[in-house]
Amino acid sequence: MGTAVGLRSAGRRWALGSRGICYLGIAAIAWGMVTRVEVGAWTYHYSAEGDYVWEQARNFCQTFFTDLVAIQNKQEIEYLNQILPLHRHYYWIGIRKLGGTWTWVGTRKALTKEAENWAAGEPNNRRSNQDCVEMYIKRPQESGKWNDEPCNKKKKALCYQASCQPFPCSQRGECVETIGSYRCECYPGFHGPECEDVVRCAELKPKGARMNCSHPYGDFSYNSTCVFGCQEGFERQGEGTLRCLPSQQWSAETPTCTAVTCPVLRAPDRGELNCSHLHGNFTFGSTCAFSCQTGFVLMGPETRECTATGTWTGDAPRCEAIACPVLNAPVQGKLNCSHLHRDFAFGSKCAFSCQTGFVLMGLESRECTVTGTWTGDSPRCEAITCPVLNAPNQGKLNCSHLHGDFTFGSTCAFSCQTGFALMGLESRECTATGTWTGDAPRCEAIACPVIRAPVRGEMNCSHLHGNFTFGSTCAFSCQAGFVLTGLESRECTATGTWTGDTPQCKAITCPVLNTPNQGKLNCSHLHADFAFGSTCAFSCQTGFVLMGPETRECTAAGIWTGDAPRCEAVACPVLSAPDWGELNCSHLHGNFTFGSTCAFSCQTGFVLMGPETRECMATGMWTGDTPRCEAITCPVLSAPDWGEMNCSHLHGDFTFSSTCAFSCQTGFVLMGPETRECTDTGTWTGDTPQCKAISCPVLDPPSRGQLSCSHVHGNFTYNSTCTFSCKEGFLRMGAEVLQCEATGNWTRHPPVCAEDGAPFLKQVLAYSSGTALALASIVLAGTLIALLAKRLSNREEKKKLLNPTSDLGSPGIFTNAAYDANL
Incomplete structure (x- = not known):
C-alpha cells in the first residue's frame, strides 16, 4: 500500500492552520509492503509502490489516511526532506489552483503570501494546465521547495494522518493536535475537557x-x-x-x-376640569370630566378617557354661551347688535331703528338673558301716508303700494284710453314728507296726417273727435275702366297712423305668363306688365320644336287668348348595345331625344372598336358610327422542345379565354404550369413551361477502373450511356454498359474492379449469393480461383441476357436472389 514516516506535532489543528513540530524517537515497524515510521500523534505517509496523477494521489490519501499533506512550516519541510527517500518524479502535496487562486484543498483556504515556498522562478505556469504542486525531496538544488506541474503527471502521494477524529469536542470546540493526543479549544459559551459544559x-x-x-x-x-x-x-x-x-x-x-401616556388636558374657557388617574397623571385609564360656568353650555363629551394607543376618547369639548333666537331687523328697519361672547348669545344687546319714510312702533333695544330669551317684544316700522289720487278724463290710474295704500313708496302711473295721448307726468310717487311728486296730468285725442283721394278716384271721410284725428274714417272708389288696388277705406288709429297703405286705381291685369321649358318669351305691355292690352310671342331653343300658338293677348276680362304652348325635344333613332358589350345612356329631355348621350363598353376580355360615346343632335341624328366589341388577343404560343401543346379557342385563335395544355415526351418532365390561359390583359397566366430530361444518380468510376459516358440531353440524364473498364490486372464484376432510363434509374448496378487472385476471391464471395459462397469455400488452388472468376463473369453476362433491367425489386437495383435465379 505505501510507506509511512511520522513525527509528533505540538498544536496542530484538525484540517486547519500552522503547526509547530517537536521531534521524538522513531521506531520502524514491519507492516506488509509498507514500512511505517511512527511517533506520538501526527504521521506522514507516502505511496511506496505506485505513482499517481494528482487526483489519484489525493484519492489514495483520503482513502487510507486524512488527505494530501498541507505544509506551512519550514521545520516540517526540513524534516520531510531529511526522512523521505529520493524519488525522481518527486511528491504531490495538497495545493492546487482553483478559480485562478492557489488553494489548500483540505481547508479550501487561499495560500497566503507569507506561507509561499516556491522554487526560484516558480510558479511559471508555462501552460494553462499547470495547476498542481509538487515538492522537491533531496533535490540537488532548492530541495524542499515547490513547483507547479500539470496535474496529469505521475508522482508519489505525500499524505498525513491526524489524531483528531471527526466530530470531536462535543461539536462545541476546535480539536487541536497535541503531543501524542489532542485537546479541545471550546467555542465561546462552552467549557470543560470535551466542551460539554454550558x-x-x-x-x-x-x-x-x-x-x-x-x-x-x-x-x-x-x-x-x-x-x-x-x-x-x-x-x-x-x-x-x-x-x-x-x-x-x-x-x-x-x-x-x-x-402609555396621553397629552395633558386643560379645562375649556369658561369651564372646569375634574380628573381621576389610575396608573399616573394622564396615563392609560385616566378619566376626566368637564363642566361650564353659569350662562354657558358644554359642547362635546362630558368625559374623556386615556386609551391604550395614547390618545383620548372623543374630541376636546368647549363651553359656549347660551344662545338666544337670532333677531332680524324689522321690515324697512335696521338692527345694530353688540355681542359679548358670540353672536346672539348670553349678554348680546340689539338696538332697532327705521329707514327714511318709516316710524318705529315698539322698544328701541332688547337684551339676551341667561334663560336664552330676549327682553320685551319685537318692534315694527310703519310707512308715512299721502292723499288719495284720481284718474284723469279719458284716462286710467294704476298704483303700486309697497307699504300700504297711498303711503310712502307708493307709485301711481297715469295712462290714457286708446286714441288719446297723456299730457303731463306719466307717474307720481308718495314721498317721506307725505306729499306727491309733480302735478296732475290730462288726456287729449291723437291726430293723423291729412290724406287725399287717389288719381282717377274719389274719397269720402267722417270725423269723431276732430278732423283727421283718432276715430276718423275715409272711403275710396275708382273711375270706370280701373280697379281699386288697396283698402276701400282707411281709419285713423291710436298710434296716429292710418290703417293700410294709400290705395291706387290700376288697369285690370292678366295672369303672368312663363317662358316654356327650353323656349323663349317676348312681351309688349301698354299699361302695365301682363295687363290689359299686353301681347306675348313664343319661340323654342335649338333642338326643340314649338307645339301651340306663337302669340297670346291679355283681354279686358283679364284672361289670355289661346292655350299655353310648349317646346318638345327632337327625337333620334333608338340605340342598342353591341354584342359582348353594354350600353349606358343619360336622357336630358326624354328617351333617345336631343341631348341624350349613350356610352358604350365591352365585357371583360373584349375591347371596344369605334366611338365610346354617341350624342343625339338637333338634326335628329346620332354622332359617330355604331361601335363593336372584339376579343383581346394574346401572343401566339408554341410547344416546348421535347413536348406537345393542345389549345382550345373560345373567341378566336389565341384570344381571351383561349386555354393551352402542355405535356412532355417519354423521358422528360414538365417544368412549369401544365396549362396557360389568355387573360383579359392580353397576357398568358404562368411562365413558359419547359421539358427537362429526367436525371439519374451521378456515377463515379470504379476503384482501379475508368468510366466513359455520352450524354444526349445533359450529364447523367435520360438516354445517357456509360461504359466501365478496369485497369490491367483487374477484372470487371458486373455490366459493362449502363443506360439512364425514363424512370430515373440506371439499367444495371454499377460494376466493380477486382484483383485476379485470392483477395479477389473474397470480393467475389462478398458480392455473390450464398450458393456461390458455398461453392467458393471448397476451392483451394489458384487455378480453380481463376476458373471461378471466369465462370462468374460468364454468369453475369447470362444474367444480363435474361434480365436486362437487373431488377426483380425496385428499378436499377441489383439483387443476389435475382442473379441466382437467372443462372
Whole structure:
C-alpha cells in the first residue's frame, strides 16, 4: 500500500492552520509492503509502490489516511526532506489552483503570501494546465521547495494522518493536535475537557412584563433568548429581546412596562376640569370630566378617557354661551347688535331703528338673558301716508303700494284710453314728507296726417273727435275702366297712423305668363306688365320644336287668348348595345331625344372598336358610327422542345379565354404550369413551361477502373450511356454498359474492379449469393480461383441476357436472389 514516516506535532489543528513540530524517537515497524515510521500523534505517509496523477494521489490519501499533506512550516519541510527517500518524479502535496487562486484543498483556504515556498522562478505556469504542486525531496538544488506541474503527471502521494477524529469536542470546540493526543479549544459559551459544559446566566424575573424564552442548551444558559412584551395600555422600556452571552451576562438590562401616556388636558374657557388617574397623571385609564360656568353650555363629551394607543376618547369639548333666537331687523328697519361672547348669545344687546319714510312702533333695544330669551317684544316700522289720487278724463290710474295704500313708496302711473295721448307726468310717487311728486296730468285725442283721394278716384271721410284725428274714417272708389288696388277705406288709429297703405286705381291685369321649358318669351305691355292690352310671342331653343300658338293677348276680362304652348325635344333613332358589350345612356329631355348621350363598353376580355360615346343632335341624328366589341388577343404560343401543346379557342385563335395544355415526351418532365390561359390583359397566366430530361444518380468510376459516358440531353440524364473498364490486372464484376432510363434509374448496378487472385476471391464471395459462397469455400488452388472468376463473369453476362433491367425489386437495383435465379 505505501510507506509511512511520522513525527509528533505540538498544536496542530484538525484540517486547519500552522503547526509547530517537536521531534521524538522513531521506531520502524514491519507492516506488509509498507514500512511505517511512527511517533506520538501526527504521521506522514507516502505511496511506496505506485505513482499517481494528482487526483489519484489525493484519492489514495483520503482513502487510507486524512488527505494530501498541507505544509506551512519550514521545520516540517526540513524534516520531510531529511526522512523521505529520493524519488525522481518527486511528491504531490495538497495545493492546487482553483478559480485562478492557489488553494489548500483540505481547508479550501487561499495560500497566503507569507506561507509561499516556491522554487526560484516558480510558479511559471508555462501552460494553462499547470495547476498542481509538487515538492522537491533531496533535490540537488532548492530541495524542499515547490513547483507547479500539470496535474496529469505521475508522482508519489505525500499524505498525513491526524489524531483528531471527526466530530470531536462535543461539536462545541476546535480539536487541536497535541503531543501524542489532542485537546479541545471550546467555542465561546462552552467549557470543560470535551466542551460539554454550558455557561449559565442569571434567571430573569421581569416585573409587569410578559416573557417568552427559548433555551437551546438549557434554562437561562448560553444562547438562551427571551422576548418581552407588555399588556395593552403599557409600553416596554428597554430592549425587546435579551440573549445570554458567553460572559454569563445578558445582552441588556431586564425591560419594564409603564403605562402609555396621553397629552395633558386643560379645562375649556369658561369651564372646569375634574380628573381621576389610575396608573399616573394622564396615563392609560385616566378619566376626566368637564363642566361650564353659569350662562354657558358644554359642547362635546362630558368625559374623556386615556386609551391604550395614547390618545383620548372623543374630541376636546368647549363651553359656549347660551344662545338666544337670532333677531332680524324689522321690515324697512335696521338692527345694530353688540355681542359679548358670540353672536346672539348670553349678554348680546340689539338696538332697532327705521329707514327714511318709516316710524318705529315698539322698544328701541332688547337684551339676551341667561334663560336664552330676549327682553320685551319685537318692534315694527310703519310707512308715512299721502292723499288719495284720481284718474284723469279719458284716462286710467294704476298704483303700486309697497307699504300700504297711498303711503310712502307708493307709485301711481297715469295712462290714457286708446286714441288719446297723456299730457303731463306719466307717474307720481308718495314721498317721506307725505306729499306727491309733480302735478296732475290730462288726456287729449291723437291726430293723423291729412290724406287725399287717389288719381282717377274719389274719397269720402267722417270725423269723431276732430278732423283727421283718432276715430276718423275715409272711403275710396275708382273711375270706370280701373280697379281699386288697396283698402276701400282707411281709419285713423291710436298710434296716429292710418290703417293700410294709400290705395291706387290700376288697369285690370292678366295672369303672368312663363317662358316654356327650353323656349323663349317676348312681351309688349301698354299699361302695365301682363295687363290689359299686353301681347306675348313664343319661340323654342335649338333642338326643340314649338307645339301651340306663337302669340297670346291679355283681354279686358283679364284672361289670355289661346292655350299655353310648349317646346318638345327632337327625337333620334333608338340605340342598342353591341354584342359582348353594354350600353349606358343619360336622357336630358326624354328617351333617345336631343341631348341624350349613350356610352358604350365591352365585357371583360373584349375591347371596344369605334366611338365610346354617341350624342343625339338637333338634326335628329346620332354622332359617330355604331361601335363593336372584339376579343383581346394574346401572343401566339408554341410547344416546348421535347413536348406537345393542345389549345382550345373560345373567341378566336389565341384570344381571351383561349386555354393551352402542355405535356412532355417519354423521358422528360414538365417544368412549369401544365396549362396557360389568355387573360383579359392580353397576357398568358404562368411562365413558359419547359421539358427537362429526367436525371439519374451521378456515377463515379470504379476503384482501379475508368468510366466513359455520352450524354444526349445533359450529364447523367435520360438516354445517357456509360461504359466501365478496369485497369490491367483487374477484372470487371458486373455490366459493362449502363443506360439512364425514363424512370430515373440506371439499367444495371454499377460494376466493380477486382484483383485476379485470392483477395479477389473474397470480393467475389462478398458480392455473390450464398450458393456461390458455398461453392467458393471448397476451392483451394489458384487455378480453380481463376476458373471461378471466369465462370462468374460468364454468369453475369447470362444474367444480363435474361434480365436486362437487373431488377426483380425496385428499378436499377441489383439483387443476389435475382442473379441466382437467372443462372
